[in-house]
Amino acid sequence: MHVHYLIVFSLLASLAQLSLGQSEGGTINTAATPSTSVAYSCDPQTCKVSSNCMCASKNPPNGLLPNETPQFVTITFDDSIQPQLYKTAKRMLNITNPNGCPARGTWFVSMQYTDFSLVQQWYSSGNEIADHTFTHVGTPSDQEIISCKQMLNSYGGVPNGKIQGFRAPFLNYTIDTLNHLSKLGFLYDSSASALQDDAYWPYTLDHGMINDCWTGICAQNKIPGLWEIPMYSVLDNVSTPQLMDVYLSGQPEDVTKWSLEAFDKHYHGGRQPFGIYVHPTHLTGYPGLPDPTPKLEGLISLIKTLSERQDVWFVTNQQLIQWMKNPVKISELGAQDYMRCEQPVISKEICNGLDDDNNSMVDDNLLNNCNFGTTSFNTCFNCPNTAPTLGNPVPTGTPDQQQQHSVNTRHPLPNNCDTKWWDPIGNTCLCSSTECQYKDTAIPVNRTANGTNVSPNGSKSASLSSKISYAQQYQDYYYDQQGSNNSYYDQQQQQQQHQQYYDQQGGNSSYYDQGDAYNEKSKHDYQERNKEYERRDRDSYQRPSRYSQNNNSSSTGSNSRYNSGYNNSSNNGIHRMEDTIYISNLPQEVTEEKLASHFGSIGIIKTDKKLRKPKIWIYMDKATNLPKGDATITYDDPPSADAAIDWFGGKEFMGNVIQVSKAERKMNVDKGSRGGRGGGRGYSSSGRNDRSAPNNSAREGDWTCEECGANNFSRRDGCFSCHKPRAGKRNDDRRNDSYRSNRNYRRDRPY
Numbered sequence: 001m002h003v004h005y006l007i008v009f010s011l012l013a014s015l016a017q018l019s020l021g022q023s024e025g026g027t028i029n030t031a032a033t034p035s036t037s038v039a040y041s042c043d044p045q046t047c048k049v050s051s052n053c054m055c056a057s058k059n060p061p062n063g064l065l066p067n068e069t070p071q072f073v074t075i076t077f078d079d080s081i082q083p084q085l086y087k088t089a090k091r092m093l094n095i096t097n098p099n100g101c102p103a104r105g106t107w108f109v110s111m112q113y114t115d116f117s118l119v120q121q122w123y124s125s126g127n128e129i130a131d132h133t134f135t136h137v138g139t140p141s142d143q144e145i146i147s148c149k150q151m152l153n154s155y156g157g158v159p160n161g162k163i164q165g166f167r168a169p170f171l172n173y174t175i176d177t178l179n180h181l182s183k184l185g186f187l188y189d190s191s192a193s194a195l196q197d198d199a200y201w202p203y204t205l206d207h208g209m210i211n212d213c214w215t216g217i218c219a220q221n222k223i224p225g226l227w228e229i230p231m232y233s234v235l236d237n238v239s240t241p242q243l244m245d246v247y248l249s250g251q252p253e254d255v256t257k258w259s260l261e262a263f264d265k266h267y268h269g270g271r272q273p274f275g276i277y278v279h280p281t282h283l284t285g286y287p288g289l290p291d292p293t294p295k296l297e298g299l300i301s302l303i304k305t306l307s308e309r310q311d312v313w314f315v316t317n318q319q320l321i322q323w324m325k326n327p328v329k330i331s332e333l334g335a336q337d338y339m340r341c342e343q344p345v346i347s348k349e350i351c352n353g354l355d356d357d358n359n360s361m362v363d364d365n366l367l368n369n370c371n372f373g374t375t376s377f378n379t380c381f382n383c384p385n386t387a388p389t390l391g392n393p394v395p396t397g398t399p400d401q402q403q404q405h406s407v408n409t410r411h412p413l414p415n416n417c418d419t420k421w422w423d424p425i426g427n428t429c430l431c432s433s434t435e436c437q438y439k440d441t442a443i444p445v446n447r448t449a450n451g452t453n454v455s456p457n458g459s460k461s462a463s464l465s466s467k468i469s470y471a472q473q474y475q476d477y478y479y480d481q482q483g484s485n486n487s488y489y490d491q492q493q494q495q496q497q498h499q500q501y502y503d504q505q506g507g508n509s510s511y512y513d514q515g516d517a518y519n520e521k522s523k524h525d526y527q528e529r530n531k532e533y534e535r536r537d538r539d540s541y542q543r544p545s546r547y548s549q550n551n552n553s554s555s556t557g558s559n560s561r562y563n564s565g566y567n568n569s570s571n572n573g574i575h576r577m578e579d580t581i582y583i584s585n586l587p588q589e590v591t592e593e594k595l596a597s598h599f600g601s602i603g604i605i606k607t608d609k610k611l612r613k614p615k616i617w618i619y620m621d622k623a624t625n626l627p628k629g630d631a632t633i634t635y636d637d638p639p640s641a642d643a644a645i646d647w648f649g650g651k652e653f654m655g656n657v658i659q660v661s662k663a664e665r666k667m668n669v670d671k672g673s674r675g676g677r678g679g680g681r682g683y684s685s686s687g688r689n690d691r692s693a694p695n696n697s698a699r700e701g702d703w704t705c706e707e708c709g710a711n712n713f714s715r716r717d718g719c720f721s722c723h724k725p726r727a728g729k730r731n732d733d734r735r736n737d738s739y740r741s742n743r744n745y746r747r748d749r750p751y
Contacts, residue, residue, distance in 0.1 A: 039219040042207040049325050052225045056203040056210045058270045062327040070330050071266065071312045072273040072320055074229075075105040075303070076190070077280050078132060078167065078244070080114040081122065085280040092278075092300060093127075095307040095314065099334030100442035101126075101341035103307070103314035108132035108167040108190075111151055111388070117353070117367050117378035119156030124353035124420050126341055128316035129158045130165035131186070134390050138172030142180040147393035149184075154394045154412065155379040157353065157419035165317050167191050171231070171243075175220045178205065182226045190317060194230035195241050196265075199272050202229045202324055227324075229317050232275045234262040244277040252298025259302055267309075273320060276303070313339075341441045343420075346430060350423040351380035351410075358654045360594040366425070368410065380424050382410045443602075443647065578638040579606070581645060582663040586629045587654045592616045594654065599633050602647055603640025632663050703727075 042055035054061065060069040077089050093103045106128040109119060112135065123129045133140045134147040145166065152158045164187035168177055173191040181189055192211035194200065200210060205223040211230050212218070233241035236249055236258050247255050259276075266274045276299070283296040306312055311330050315323075322338045333339055346356040351366040363380060370376060370383035384395035410424040417429035421436065581599075596605060596614045605614040615634035618627050635641045641662065649660035701714025703726060710721040718725050 040208055040210040040213075042203075047204075047206055052204065053206045054202070054204045054227070054324060055207070056200040058200055058272065060271055060327065061201060061324060064327055064329065066269070066271045068329045068331075069271040069327075070323070070333050071271050071309065072323070073276065073303075073306055073312060073314050074273055074317060074320060075103070075276045075278070075314060076167075076317070077105060077107045077278055079108075079110050079136065079279055079281065080112055081107060081109055081118045082113055082115055083118065084284045086115075086118045086122070088280040088284045088296065089122075091296070092303060093314070094300075095304060096443055097313050097334075097339070098310060099339060101339065102441075104128065104316045104319065105314075106130055106165065106316045106318075108165070109148070109152060109156075110134070110136040110169070111148055111393075112136065113375070115377050116151070116155035116157075117363065117380060119152060119158065120353035120380060120419060121362060122353075123156070123158045123162070128165065128318050129156065129163060130167065130190075130317070131163060132167055133169055134393065136169045138168065138170045139174055140168060140177060140180075142184065143390060145180055145184060147388075147390050150393045151388060155377065155381055157380055157413050157422070157424075159413065159418060160415070162318075164188065165190060165229075175217060178209075178223055178226060179221065182223045186226070188227035188229055188317060188321060190229040190231060192228055192230050193241075193243055194232045194272075196233070196235070198230070199232055199266070200230060201270070201272050202227055202321060204228070227321055229273075229320065231277055232262070232266070232272065234258050245279055245282055247278075247295040247299055248282060252294050252301075255295075256298055256302050256305075260305070263306060274306075315339075343441050344431070344436065346421075350430070351425060352420050352422060353380070354420065358652060359589065360597050360654075380410065381412060577632075577634075577663040577665060579636070579641050580632055580634045580663040581641050582661050583631045583633065583648075584629060584659045585656050586618075586627060586631055586658060587656050588627050588629070590618060590627050590631065590654060592618060595631060595633060598653060599644055599648065602644045604636040606634045606636050 040056065044055045044057075047053035047055045049061070060066060075092060077085075089105065089107070093105050095103045097103060102125075104127050107122055108130045110132040119129055129152055131145055131148045131152070133144040134151070135144065137144060149160070149163050152163055153160050166181050166186050166189050168189075168191040171191050171193065173189070177191075178189060188202070192209065194211055198211050198213070203210070205226045205228055208220065208222045209218050209228065211228065231243055233243050234246050236242055237254065242249050242258070246259065249255065250258070263274050266272050278299070283292050283299065285291055285293065303314075307314070313333060319338050323333070323336070328336065343354060344352075344356075346352075346354075349355075349357040349359075349364060349366065351363045353362065355362050367378045367380060368383050369378050372387040375387055386392075386395045388395060411427040413419055413422050413424070414429065417432050421430045421432065422428075423430060583595075583599075592614065595616050595618070599605065600614075605616065607613065608615045617632045619630040620626065621628050633644070635644070645660045645662070648658065650657060652658075703712055703714065703716075704710070705712060705719035705722060705724060706727060707724040708719060708722040710719055712719055712726075716726065
């Protein structure tokens with residue numbers, strides 16, 4: 001698809017012809033001539049956006065100052081949409097904007113090998129679908145453009161009015177191409193390149209083109225109302241412009257450096273949009289080809305770096321033009337309708353590219369598979385009776401064909417209904433008015449720029465010094481509050497270091513299995529007790545009351561708020577697990593996979609090192625062996641658990657409104673508490689004490705070590721902390737030697 005070929009342009013009659021090697025994703029080899037043209041002239045006093053006219057300018061529109069102008073970043077994808085390419089694109093967009101909404105991207109789609117069910121998913125999730133011709137040819141005819149648009153509408157379910165953009169394959173366009181677009185009612189083209197001196201904001205072609213003037217196009221026809229969104233280049237280490245697929249031109253660290261330098265020129269200049277233009281096939285692994293993972297990871301790292309700036313917004317091309325038509329300051333952008341993220345509230349699963357019933361499956365068992373031998377695709381709509389062609393892109397489906405491939409006969413998308421609300425099987429538009437019910441899918445990150453910004457509901461939020469994730473806010477805040485000497489994070493680091501040591505020594509205990517070996521005589525006994533402790537852990541979680549949840553936020557000891565994974569409660573025998581959430585009112589259809597997918601979006605779920613799977617526990621009814629509607633999930637850190645409670649609690653999951661709170665554990669104080677076991681087999685949170693929990697009083701016979709001051713159970717002959725023999729016991733006491741020689745005993749506890 002990506003063919004390197006030779007194009008010969010005639011620049012000026014007095015100059016020799018210049019041979020230009022051009023592909024869709026490579027170096028721009030321009031002639032040594034100015035890239036702008038004196039032929040372009042536009043008066044902003046007469047060319048006003050109110051009349052759908054915009055002059056080319058390097059300054060923000062509407063008189064905005066650069067420091068009050070959003071820095072837009074557009075990420076675009078070219079060519080077919082296929083399952084693996086779709087996953088690559090979604091990974092690149094796995095960030096949020098300052099208002100908590102997911103980053104959006106634009107996909108210029110060509111028809112060969114495209115899966116149209118993914119076209120619909122891409123559009124329904126808030127991204128943009130644009131035209132890239134039917135057969136991916138340079139200097140395309142109007143039929144190439146029309147046929148592509150018809151297939152995107154008929155099989156991808158994208159409304160005709162929402163297919164507004166175009167990019168020429170190989171970026172090979174002419175004035176005829178632009179005239180075709182204007183005649184067909186497109187909003188914009190994005191095929192022109194912007195090097196350095198012609199890096200203009202998007203503009204209309206009322207006064208002609210001002211980019212790619214070295215091709216001679218700038219002196220040609222004027223096309224009122226058609227927007228041009230230039231593709232902004234990146235200069236490599238020898239100042240050669242790179243446009244698409246910049247990651248193919250150097251090592252990831254070099255590409256990152258070039259890209260950040262180019263970005264900074266926009267950011268500290270006129271705030272022109274910055275673009276990342278990719279063919280996802282170059283970033284997706286295939287058997288027998290070099291592994292593209294380093295390039296992909298480098299690009300993802302670059303995107304995340306850009307997203308850390310508090311005034312950077314990732315938008316589609318359509319969103320960019322909507323802002324151009326009505327420019328607003330950074331502080332007002334998040335409240336604009338086109339920047340919101342909402343999903344229709346639909347009570348049943350329909351074939352619309354969304355997970356309507358919240359079961360973590362999109363269009364489950366509703367898709368048609370259309371197979372024609374040499375090509376196939378999935379769609380929510382009727383299969384054609386023959387393979388689509390350029391001349392006949394939407395062949396009529398026959399009843400036999402529909403019966404062979406369909407769940408039932410499908411009905412085409414009408415012009416007065418959006419695909420999100422269209423049920424092609426039921427032939428029903430579930431909502432077509434302005435009163436349609438949506439649910440807000442923004443993550444409340446409370447990020448700001450220039451002092452204030454809007455939260456997803458449009459209200460002002462307090463200023464933060466940097467753009468951080470929702471869970472990270474909790475981490476930074478509590479780390480600062482608790483201090484670095486005795487915080488949860490220092491304990492985590494120590495635990496990880498000791499865990500690594502004991503793993504190397506052959507120990508079988510994970511961080512959540514840090515049980516005291518007591519006086520077990522063998523490794524077998526120790527493992528058996530671990531199994532019993534694991535069973536008790538699972539049975540001992542309790543849903544906390546609202547009172548205890550709200551009043552156990554402060555530690556009863558002098559340690560960190562998080563106290564090694566749980567909180568000492570003032571209630572007798574109850575301990576709150578700071579890194580573990582308790583979920584209730586779950587449906588019987590819930591699975592660990594669905595919980596992991598849903599709750600893993602807010603933070604990293606801890607992995608059970610023994611079972612090698614996420615630490616998710618679904619409570620089962622012993623009589624029916626079905627889920628009881630309760631579950632616990634353990635995160636890698638307490639801040640993620642806090643964020644999960646705030647974000648998921650009281651919201652719908654798989655059709656049920658769930659309740660989320662901190663998990664609590666019963667402590668068996670009558671049998672000598674192990675301090676809650678810290679989420680597994682840990683000791684008390686207060687440090688190196690067997691009896692540090694506030695409601696655990698010492699028993700007769702318990703003793704204090706003269707060496708380190710640690711309290712010990714009466715049955716111990718040696719200190720559990722420093723291993724010094726109990727006063728009056730011989731150093732060679734057999735029981736003590738056996739105790740100390742157990743390889744699983746953690747000699748140097750990280751508490």
